[in-house]
Amino acid sequence: MSTATLDKVEAESKASPYIKVTFRIRRFNPEVSAEATWQDFEVDIDPKERVLDGLHKIKWDMDGTLTFRRSCAHGICGSDAMRINGRNRLACKTLIKDINPAKPITIEPIKGLTVLKDLVVDMEPFFQAYRDVMPFLITKGNEPTRERLQSAEDRERFDDTTKCILCAACTSSCPVFWNDGQYFGPAAIVNAHRFIFDSRDEAGEQRLEILNDKDGVWRCRTTFNCTDACPRGIEVTKAIQEVKRALITRRF
Amino acid sequence: MSAETTPAAAGTVDAPYGVDNPAPVIEAPRKRTKKTPKSTRTNFELYGWLFMRLSGIVLVVLVLGHLLIQLVLDGGVSKVGFAFVAGRWASPFWQAWDLIMLWLAMLHGANGLRTVINDYAERDTTRFWLKMLLYTATVFTVLLGSLVIFTFDPNIR
Numbered sequence: 001m002s003t004a005t006l007d008k009v010e011a012e013s014k015a016s017p018y019i020k021v022t023f024r025i026r027r028f029n030p031e032v033s034a035e036a037t038w039q040d041f042e043v044d045i046d047p048k049e050r051v052l053d054g055l056h057k058i059k060w061d062m063d064g065t066l067t068f069r070r071s072c073a074h075g076i077c078g079s080d081a082m083r084i085n086g087r088n089r090l091a092c093k094t095l096i097k098d099i100n101p102a103k104p105i106t107i108e109p110i111k112g113l114t115v116l117k118d119l120v121v122d123m124e125p126f127f128q129a130y131r132d133v134m135p136f137l138i139t140k141g142n143e144p145t146r147e148r149l150q151s152a153e154d155r156e157r158f159d160d161t162t163k164c165i166l167c168a169a170c171t172s173s174c175p176v177f178w179n180d181g182q183y184f185g186p187a188a189i190v191n192a193h194r195f196i197f198d199s200r201d202e203a204g205e206q207r208l209e210i211l212n213d214k215d216g217v218w219r220c221r222t223t224f225n226c227t228d229a230c231p232r233g234i235e236v237t238k239a240i241q242e243v244k245r246a247l248i249t250r251r252f
Numbered sequence: 253m254s255a256e257t258t259p260a261a262a263g264t265v266d267a268p269y270g271v272d273n274p275a276p277v278i279e280a281p282r283k284r285t286k287k288t289p290k291s292t293r294t295n296f297e298l299y300g301w302l303f304m305r306l307s308g309i310v311l312v313v314l315v316l317g318h319l320l321i322q323l324v325l326d327g328g329v330s331k332v333g334f335a336f337v338a339g340r341w342a343s344p345f346w347q348a349w350d351l352i353m354l355w356l357a358m359l360h361g362a363n364g365l366r367t368v369i370n371d372y373a374e375r376d377t378t379r380f381w382l383k384m385l386l387y388t389a390t391v392f393t394v395l396l397g398s399l400v401i402f403t404f405d406p407n408i409r
């Protein structure tokens with residue numbers, strides 16, 4: 001009887017989808033130390049699960065002090081952008097099996113923003129830049145009595161940039177932004193692009209003027225880091241180039 | 253499920269940090285603030301960007317042509333001497349070529365370095381003085397080079 005049970009246990013453990021994965025997480029807790037350190041966690045996890053599930057296992061079962069942001073867990077709220085194996089991604093959209101679980105998976109906060117605790121950064125400068133490009137519809141004259149209609153082609157013009165979820169993966173992957181937070185950053189330009197090329201909006205000229213400034217689009221070095229980082233697949237660098245082109249063609 | 257944790261850094265031992273006395277957070281360089289968009293209302297950066305593209309295209313032709321003439325054609329680098337330069341600068345075409353190349357290359361390089369300094373110099377004073385050094389060197393080289401091209405005397409002894 002005992003052998004039968006053992007056999008059954010063994011067979012089950014052979015069939016188990018779980019593998020051991022090491023999560024190497026950049027920890028920082030100002031209430032303990034001024035230094036950020038790496039900490040390793042070994043987790044049994046199904047490789048078809050996501051990095052966010054691994055973080056949950058750590059937070060819920062191993063170390064409740066691990067701090068990170070997440071809300072929707074389905075790639076739509078943009079709160080869990082982090083640097084996973086050196087690239088900015090959403091933890092909730094990154095499968096373990098896609099990032100080589102044989103090696104330790106490194107997880108850091110996104111760069112270029114003030115680290116408050118563990119993986120939580122101060123997003124205020126990021127949203128400040130977003131607010132500074134006036135990300136809302138501006139029109140003149142009386143309000144129409146019905147919807148503001150738009151042709152399918154006009155809508156298509158800025159379709160790509162409407163997909164932004166403000167996760168800051170692009171801005172915090174930009175080397176110019178790492179060194180100088182005064183730069184507007186890709187995300188703010190993407191969201192300006194969304195209104196500049198909207199046929200219903202009438203403040204495109206104002207927004208272009210804002211981005212024409214010293215810390216605007218001209219600081220972009222076309223590194224393409226932002227396009228690689230965007231979890232929504234937005235062609236960020238292309239959007240920035242289109243704003244540059246609009247600025248040049250309007251001036252000449 | 254097992255946890256293998258590396259012990260927290262040695263800093264914990266001597267650091268007096270606690271709940272009431274947290275350590276300074278890890279700041280990002282030159283953060284954006286409420287006051288940040290200091291509007292300059294000029295097209296300087298636009299023209300600078302355009303200039304880099306256009307001068308780049310022209311420089312490819314000028315510099316490659318220059319290298320070809322100086323180093324490859326007609327005996328290579330060993331032919332270059334006072335007489336060779338004097339002979340070339342007798343023609344206004346080569347004078348113009350060299351003058352345009354000097355100006356474009358210097359301004360292109362200086363503007364490139366200016367952006368590098370803007371990107372990487374963290375402190376305001378460092379940035380200011382590096383740029384002053386850059387501008388001085390640029391103006392000096394451009395003026396000296398133009399002076400030589402315009403006042404070149406092949407009969408100098």
Ligand code: SF4
Nearest residue numbers: 164165167168170230
């Ligand atoms: S453009 Fe992409 S990477 Fe940047 S904030 Fe929006 S969704 Fe995130």
Ligand code: FES
Nearest residue numbers: 073075077078092
């Ligand atoms: S948790 Fe909402 S985007 Fe990942």
